[in-house]
Amino acid sequence: MSIELTRNFSIIAHIDHGKTTLSDRLLEHTSTISQREQQDQLLDSMDLERERGITIKSHPVTMRYESKDGKEYRLNLLDTPGHVDFSYEVSRSLAACEGALLLIDAAQGVEAQTVANMHLATLQDLKVIPVINKIDLPGADLPMAKKQLEDIIAIPAEEAIEASAKMGIGIDDILEAVVERIPAPEQPDDDLLRATVFDSIFDTYRGVVSYVRVVSGQLKRGTAIKMMSTGKNYEVKEVGIFTPKQSAEDVLKAGDVGYVIANMKTSAEVKIGDTITESKRPCPKPLPGFQVVQPMVFSGIYPVSTDDFEQLKIAMGKLQINDAAFTYQAESSVALGFGFRCGFLGLLHMEIVQERLRREYDMDVISTYPGVIYQVTKTNGEELEVDNPSFLPEAQVIEEIREPIVRVFIMVPNQYIGEMMKMVLERRGELENTETLDEVRVMLTCLLPLNEILVDFNDKLKSLTRGYGSMDYEHAGYRPAKLVKMDMLISGESVDAFSSIVHRDKAQARGRHLAAKLKEVIPRQMFTVAIQATIGGNIIARETITAMRKNVTAKCYGGDISRKRKLLEKQKAGKKKMKAIGKVNIPQEAFIKVLKTSD
Amino acid sequence: MSETTVQHLYFHIPFCAQICPYCAFYKHTPGKLANAAFVEALLDEVVACSKDYEIAPKTLYFGGGTPTLLSRKHLERLLQGLHERLDLSALVEWTFEANPATYNIEKAALMCDQGVNRISLGVQSWHSETLKLLGREHSPEEAKEAFGILRNVGFDQLNVDLMFSVPNQSLEQWEVDLEQVIAMQPEHISAYNLTYEEDTDFFKQLQAGRFREDSDEDALQFRLAIDKLETAGYHHYEISNYARPGAESKHNQAYWAGRDYLGIGPSAVSTIGLKRWKNVADTADYVRQMREEGSVGKDECEVLTPDQKRMESIALQLRTAEGVSLDVVEMNGEVDRQMLIEEGMITEGGGRIVLTEKGKPLADTVALELIG
Ligand SMILES: Nc1nc2c(ncn2[C@@H]2O[C@H](COP(=O)(O)OP(=O)(O)O)[C@@H](O)[C@H]2O)c(=O)[nH]1
Ligand code: SF4
Ligand SMILES: [Mg+2]
Numbered sequence: 001m002s003i004e005l006t007r008n009f010s011i012i013a014h015i016d017h018g019k020t021t022l023s024d025r026l027l028e029h030t031s032t033i034s035q036r037e038q039q040d041q042l043l044d045s046m047d048l049e050r051e052r053g054i055t056i057k058s059h060p061v062t063m064r065y066e067s068k069d070g071k072e073y074r075l076n077l078l079d080t081p082g083h084v085d086f087s088y089e090v091s092r093s094l095a096a097c098e099g100a101l102l103l104i105d106a107a108q109g110v111e112a113q114t115v116a117n118m119h120l121a122t123l124q125d126l127k128v129i130p131v132i133n134k135i136d137l138p139g140a141d142l143p144m145a146k147k148q149l150e151d152i153i154a155i156p157a158e159e160a161i162e163a164s165a166k167m168g169i170g171i172d173d174i175l176e177a178v179v180e181r182i183p184a185p186e187q188p189d190d191d192l193l194r195a196t197v198f199d200s201i202f203d204t205y206r207g208v209v210s211y212v213r214v215v216s217g218q219l220k221r222g223t224a225i226k227m228m229s230t231g232k233n234y235e236v237k238e239v240g241i242f243t244p245k246q247s248a249e250d251v252l253k254a255g256d257v258g259y260v261i262a263n264m265k266t267s268a269e270v271k272i273g274d275t276i277t278e279s280k281r282p283c284p285k286p287l288p289g290f291q292v293v294q295p296m297v298f299s300g301i302y303p304v305s306t307d308d309f310e311q312l313k314i315a316m317g318k319l320q321i322n323d324a325a326f327t328y329q330a331e332s333s334v335a336l337g338f339g340f341r342c343g344f345l346g347l348l349h350m351e352i353v354q355e356r357l358r359r360e361y362d363m364d365v366i367s368t369y370p371g372v373i374y375q376v377t378k379t380n381g382e383e384l385e386v387d388n389p390s391f392l393p394e395a396q397v398i399e400e401i402r403e404p405i406v407r408v409f410i411m412v413p414n415q416y417i418g419e420m421m422k423m424v425l426e427r428r429g430e431l432e433n434t435e436t437l438d439e440v441r442v443m444l445t446c447l448l449p450l451n452e453i454l455v456d457f458n459d460k461l462k463s464l465t466r467g468y469g470s471m472d473y474e475h476a477g478y479r480p481a482k483l484v485k486m487d488m489l490i491s492g493e494s495v496d497a498f499s500s501i502v503h504r505d506k507a508q509a510r511g512r513h514l515a516a517k518l519k520e521v522i523p524r525q526m527f528t529v530a531i532q533a534t535i536g537g538n539i540i541a542r543e544t545i546t547a548m549r550k551n552v553t554a555k556c557y558g559g560d561i562s563r564k565r566k567l568l569e570k571q572k573a574g575k576k577k578m579k580a581i582g583k584v585n586i587p588q589e590a591f592i593k594v595l596k597t598s599d
Numbered sequence: 600m601s602e603t604t605v606q607h608l609y610f611h612i613p614f615c616a617q618i619c620p621y622c623a624f625y626k627h628t629p630g631k632l633a634n635a636a637f638v639e640a641l642l643d644e645v646v647a648c649s650k651d652y653e654i655a656p657k658t659l660y661f662g663g664g665t666p667t668l669l670s671r672k673h674l675e676r677l678l679q680g681l682h683e684r685l686d687l688s689a690l691v692e693w694t695f696e697a698n699p700a701t702y703n704i705e706k707a708a709l710m711c712d713q714g715v716n717r718i719s720l721g722v723q724s725w726h727s728e729t730l731k732l733l734g735r736e737h738s739p740e741e742a743k744e745a746f747g748i749l750r751n752v753g754f755d756q757l758n759v760d761l762m763f764s765v766p767n768q769s770l771e772q773w774e775v776d777l778e779q780v781i782a783m784q785p786e787h788i789s790a791y792n793l794t795y796e797e798d799t800d801f802f803k804q805l806q807a808g809r810f811r812e813d814s815d816e817d818a819l820q821f822r823l824a825i826d827k828l829e830t831a832g833y834h835h836y837e838i839s840n841y842a843r844p845g846a847e848s849k850h851n852q853a854y855w856a857g858r859d860y861l862g863i864g865p866s867a868v869s870t871i872g873l874k875r876w877k878n879v880a881d882t883a884d885y886v887r888q889m890r891e892e893g894s895v896g897k898d899e900c901e902v903l904t905p906d907q908k909r910m911e912s913i914a915l916q917l918r919t920a921e922g923v924s925l926d927v928v929e930m931n932g933e934v935d936r937q938m939l940i941e942e943g944m945i946t947e948g949g950g951r952i953v954l955t956e957k958g959k960p961l962a963d964t965v966a967l968e969l970i971g
Contacts, residue, residue: 526964527942549818552962554792554839556915557854558609559868562875562901565911571967583938
């Protein structure tokens with residue numbers, strides 16, 4: 001098929017505005033899948049994605065569509081993740097497109113993520129087609145949605161297509177608009193092979209499967225290819241397109257989106273954003289790559305059983321190939337043994353990685369309290385980046401510590417502005433801008449330390465606004481702050497897993513909270529246990545676990561003896577699994593409970 | 600007497616007039632089962648055991664259930680039958696558990712005549728409210744009367760069982776209980792912390808939140824018992840047991856020392872060497888099996904490893920005034936006791952480890968540390 005008849009596009013939307021439903025409808029309408037095969041939310045293929053109703057991975061699919069002009073087009077749809085944490089995946093998919101459908105829920109209107117995604121699309125120079133979805137809803141407010149489209153997104157309302165993905169209304173119009181409004185891909189006029197790898201997965205049986213967009217030239221079985229970043233050569237074993245499952249084709253040509261399987265064995269061999277060219281006739285220079293994604297959130301992940309370290313390492317390697325944004329590096333902790341310091345895009349990303357380790361790799365892990373990456377200037381002028389509180393230098397050799405700041409877009413109904421502002425200020429934030437969206441909503445643009453929105457900002461926003469508020473953020477550089485390292489001491493011994501970098505003004509509250517939490521989960525011992533939060537040796541909070549007063553079986557006669565022994569055997573096994581901090585024995589669950597729920 | 604001679608026999612009489620809501624023993628109301636056939640089954644089991652083991656009892660212990668619930672006639676047959684079947688020449692202690700209001704002067708005299716020389720009386724409390732909660736059908740007065748009968752008949756080895764940390768039982772009430780028992784001058788007193796055993800009504804109440812466990816409160820009541828009873832001349836010789844010098848229960852001491860014993864009757868447990876088993880816990884099956892097969896089905900058979908035996912020795916002997924020998928504790932190598940000594944939980948001397956007053960209420964925690 002010629003490149004003029006190819007269209008590459010994405011759907012971008014705020015979560016729940018109907019992206020997945022619309023994708024399914026498009027597949028059905030183009031008979032890519034029959035209605036009989038149809039299973040709701042076809043593209044969300046990971047269990048996790050279906051359960052949470054979010055798309056985590058990109059899911060390309062190729063459709064054939066016979067347009068009103070009588071020609072058959074090849075439409076490549078790149079479904080994209082729908083959560084702020086994964087905006088890098090969005091930009092990667094968008095980079096492989098010439099256009100995008102911007103979906104707006106007719107009842108909800110423009111949301112924070114709509115704005116953020118629109119921003120990404122504009123950066124990529126995409127042709128944006130606005131679609132107002134869910135017009136079948138009784139609460140649909142078309143004039144409102146259109147006004148917001150003009151006011152906030154700056155697209156003329158006449159361009160909007162009215163649709164209901166659920167009822168199948170407007171689907172034809174959407175497909176026609178894709179053909180008419182989105183330009184065909186362009187290609188350099190030599191016919192040298194250039195293909196961008198925009199994603200990859202690891203298949204246990206087939207090895208590395210690279211998702212590519214062919215920009216020029218062609219790829220087929222037997223082609224000797226070269227990965228431009230590594231200079232390594234491979235032989236193509238199979239090429240194909242997504243229908244949406246992988247289906248082999250003879251050849252992938254310029255403009256095509258599909259997959260390539262070469263004889264790559266390990267995840268390390270393919271780099272997202274790399275350019276594939278032909279070994280014999282390489283192109284002169286690689287295509288522009290993607291910006292390397294920087295993890296923003298860090299946490300230690302440790303195997304619950306120390307024997308599982310090697311297995312965890314293997315699992316992490318495999319995860320990484322499907323998830324380039326995830327980083328890991330071996331580290332060790334006195335309390336938790338050997339594990340990894342991991343980098344994530346955000347909290348959801350972290351949760352998902354942990355969940356996948358559990359489900360797909362059957363790993364039992366503990367993760368430490370999440371933190372961000374700090375920039376430190378020492379008094380001798382040395383610059384450091386610190387993602388682990390243990391590595392923060394002593395206070396007296398620190399000139400300055402800077403923390404990452406984010407610009408947060410928050411949309412809230414008017415009546416919640418006061419409470420919302422209070423929350424922003426409590427979290428050391430400041431208001432940059434307020435914009436009235438319509439009669440009932442405003443958009444607050446705030447600057448906040450990333451650290452402050454890490455754990456529960458989104459949840460709190462949702463509960464504060466009864467679900468009507470939404471947020472998104474972008475990175476806004478680093479800023480100096482009065483940050484200190486807080487340690488938790490148990491019976492005088494510092495427990496590295498509980499150390500954290502906190503703002504001076506918040507240290508006491510957090511210290512108290514952690515101490516109280518630890519008191520709750522550490523079982524009483526035969527002696528009194530002091531729990532202290534300290535900064536540079538000064539105690540800022542303390543709790544005491546009083547000594548256990550009585551623990552003795554009442555009756556030990558003939559029939560009781562086996563029972564008593566079995567209990568001892570069980571307790572002995574339990575004790576083996578405890579971590580000894582000095583003379584205090586702490587069950588593993590206590591670590592998990594504190595690390596999981598601390599806020 | 601050879602190494603393998605069994606010197607300690609336990610008899611389980613599973614009948615109770617009424618079922619106490621905290622009790623986890625195998626027991627039931629007598630129904631038609633408390634009959635001659637049951638008594639014959641017990642005697643037959645003794646004979647069967649004599650074929651496998653050389654038996655020369657030093658101690659006999661009749662527990663339950665409520666052994667005194669057997670009728671006079673059945674009791675007489677049982678006791679006489681034992682004299683006929685066993686060589687009792689070495690016997691030094693023969694205990695019967697008894698509950699107030701389950702015997703009269705004739706039954707008491709019969710036991711005394713037949714050689715029973717120690718009675719353990721299940722009084723539990725001197726407060727009628729507490730007795731009611733515990734599901735005991737006797738009154739405080741009946742308990743005193745029952746005690747008097749035993750004395751009058753001539754028993755000079757009497758134990759009284761008491762219970763503390765019963766719901767709604769205040770420290771003051773417990774003190775009164777202790778004073779009353781001291782005034783009666785039994786030779787031996789057992790004071791048990793109420794235990795919520797699984798599969799009991801009390802356990803369910805605890806789970807449902809109607810009862811509450813408070814180990815700090817338990818500790819206070821335990822301390823009070825030790826102080827008052829020691830002051831009154833009773834030696835605290837095991838966690839739950841106090842005795843006038845020389846009046847310790849030799850049968851129970853045999854358990855704690857890890858000696859061999861045979862259990863006769865439904866659900867009774869035996870331990871010989873490293874082997875342990877339990878008779879079938881069903882009275883009807885027990886009687887039928889004895890009659891038809893001449894032997895009883897064994898449940899929960901186990902062969903202890905030396906390590907398990909060590910664990911039990913530590914757990915049991917640590918509870919006693921003599922403590923546990925260092926040789927047992929360090930059977931497999933050194934065990935770090937520094938922390939226990941520093942915290943004042945144990946003292947060491949003469950090759951034995953003994954709990955301190957501070958260590959007594961934490962005996963199980965200390966045992967776990969010593970097991971290593
Ligand atoms: N009434 C109505 N509901 C829709 C429509 N499109 C999607 N939905 C529903 O909106 C919810 C979110 O849809 P989904 O496609 O998962 O949104 P996504 O998060 O953007 O992928 C689902 O319950 C859909 O059934 C529509 O056109 N009309
Ligand atoms: S009398 Fe004794 S054996 Fe019988 S139910 Fe009560 S506590 Fe249990
Ligand atoms: Mg979706």
